[in-house]
Amino acid sequence: MAAFLGRHSYPLAPSSSQLEGVRVTVAAAPAPDAVLGVPVVPHGKLPTDANVTWQTLAGCNFQAKPGQTFVLPRDKATLVLVGLGDAGELDAARLRNAAAAFARATESHGRLTMMLADIGAVPGDVAAQAVVEGILLARYRYGVLKADTAVTPIAEIVLVSDRDIAAGAERGKVLAAATTVARDLANAPPALLTATAMAQAAQSLGRERGLEVEVFDKDALIELGCGGLLGVNAGSSEPPVMIKLTYKPRAADGSAATSTGHLTLVGKGIMYDAGGLALKPADDVHANMKNDMTGAGSILAAMLSLPALHCPTEVVGYLMCTDNRPSGTALAMGDVLVTRGGKTVEVTNTDAEGRLVMADALVLATENETDAIVDIATLTGACMRALGTQIAGVLGNDEQLIDQVKTAAYATDEPVWQFPLARRYRKELDSNVADLKNLGGPNAGTIIAALFLEEFVAGKPWAHIDIAGTAESDDDVSWHPGGCTGFGARLLVQLAVDFRPVTGSGR
Secondary structure (H helix, E strand, O other): OOOEEOOOOEEOOHHHHHHHOOEEEEEOOOOOOOEEEEEEOOOOOOOHHHOOOHHHHHHOOOOOOOOOEEEEEOOOOEEEEEEOOOHHHOOHHHHHHHHHHHHHHOOOOOEEEEEOOOOOOOOHHHHHHHHHHHHHHHOOOOOOOOOOOOOOOOOEEEEEOOOOOHHHHHHHHHHHHHHHHHHHHHHOOOOOOOHHHHHHHHHHHHHHOOOEEEEEOHHHHHHHOOHHHHHHHOOOOOOOEEEEEEEOOEOOOOOEOOOOOEEEEEEEEEEEEOOOOOOOOOOHHHHOHHHHHHHHHHHHHHHHHOOOOOOOOEEEEEEEEEEEOOOOOOOOOOOEEEOOOOOEEEOOOOOOOHHHHHHHHHHHHHOOOOOEEEEEEOOOHHHHHHHOOOOEEEEEOOHHHHHHHHHHHHHHOOOEEEOOOOHHHHHHHOOOOOOEEOOOOOOOHHHHHHHHHHOOOOOOOEEEEEOOOOOEEOOOEOOEOOEEOOOOHHHHHHHHHHOOOOOOOOO
């Protein structure tokens, strides 16, 4: 992944490149000098060589609560007890969190070994995947611009088990790499990761992985009639770009394979959101607006992973990339845009720009063969106010599709909560001068934004994922380090791999 971006020959994804060199193996027993993590439940079996009792551990305030660790140094090795909490609540998410805690407790070590002997009812391959993800993602740091990241990179992970879990371990590595690419993109400073640079990255990485990559520049967007993307871009000195990615399943011999379905993904790629003429305040929210392309970044990262996982679904992704900045040429409040397909939109707030750029892509998605459309975007502060920073919102017009999103979210521990697509609020988007306006009243902002997007899907099965709150983490939380989280990349991979066409009658 040697693509270089922006004005300063900036490397795109050094962290994900690093993951390609990580060795993941399965062993019957740990090496004598291993840095060994042993998951334990309260008052459960302790390793015989730990030489401690639960009474001693309780005196040191270790109760095997989820995420607790207790480090026992040895002459040639290190033993780390990792709490799992109640054995009856053990699942893949608990194991992923435990692996993350282990990785944080041993951050000066690059070679880690973890026992997978007592994992309850969790299938071995699922446990292996979760542990590899937890270790790799917890150790992530965006260190491109720092002389010293103060974190030792992972070089090797050894899983101790008597089960055949190698495939699950490798899958965990692929999915961790997806999130890492998404994090690297979202953490990149906006002066370096422009829309043009995003296109260069997609071309380089996408073609390397066997994706079809098409880049539509400003002239092409004018010809397509993508007035939403062009309008938002009007205030920027950087040109807009639409990136279309296509993944088609391949057989083992490299020949084309019959797909089990057609899924279209649409991502908001606002490389930096100043709010346009509706300028954001000079606070932390404004400073974090480099992450406003997390939706597009998560789609790119997810689609790069599909070939390695032999995804049976044909997937098309649209990344709608531009800045949203104020200038003498910027879109004004009260302007009317003509989107792809001819629908007109009165812009009553230039800081409600994500829905404008995605409208064009949603229309394009309906013009091609697709069984379902899923969009993902850092869309509304209202979603963050409702659900906080660890749960995304989901809405849509088809319950079968939303259920598939929920299932993927649960499997990856990238949780979503469903809001109602309450059409009683649709009248708030009525405009006196255009077909609709881009903002409603002060309440139900997440629902009204989704209702706006629904206007462009032509009744196709569709789901919208609002990641405004989950795109950024202020502090280290389990396998999420502080900074941009890459939320959605693993969820989209899971959704694509398991996707099944819906009937379209699930409203």
